[in-house]
Amino acid sequence: MTNADSERRPAHAIQDFLRAGHALYNSYNGVWMSVNRKKVLRLTERYGGDWAIQHAQRLIRLVEIIGEGMEYDSEAIWLAAHMHDWGTLPGFCRPGVAHCDRSRELAEDFLRQAKCPPDLMIKILEAIEFHHGGADGHCNEAVLLHDADALDGIGVMGVLREFAMIPTEGHLPYPLPVGIGMAGAYERAKIRMENNPRILRLPKARRIARRRVQ
């Protein structure tokens, strides 16, 4: 054995050890994510239906666009995007509790029971708690989810999703809007269109907002 070999061996052993540890961590994370994604999807669909699933998927796509070049954890975004509005859903909401706080509470219970890795949990909970404001100074995931959620409320999608929430009565093919459904949806869409562009934090999100409200 040459001197060079004996000097290299410990370094290789450490690298191999780290690589094995990293692979184990990744495979644990992969299993953890796929099991829990299924549970989160089931709960989101059960309480929020297609509306909540579609909203979450749009947010994930928007984060990919506005977060290009930023460092963020896509697993945290996936989970937070699905759970951030749980506190608004029938069966989950609690009168008198702001939905951001309620969603955070529900998510924290879920993640603790699921033994979520702590570093992942912190990002998810911050993103949920601050998705309607206060994300400044928090993790990138919080800023990204905040801006994506605000963007989803403006433009064509912002209008359509408000009108899609109007309760109706009667049966297909001609269900009728109930009460002030139409006027309420119009007012909510208008308020979002005026307010949301002002609260955006990321330059790319602001550019998209300008196009959406032109």
Ligand SMILES: [Fe+2]
């Ligand atoms: Fe929300």
Ligand SMILES: [Fe+2]
């Ligand atoms: Fe939302």
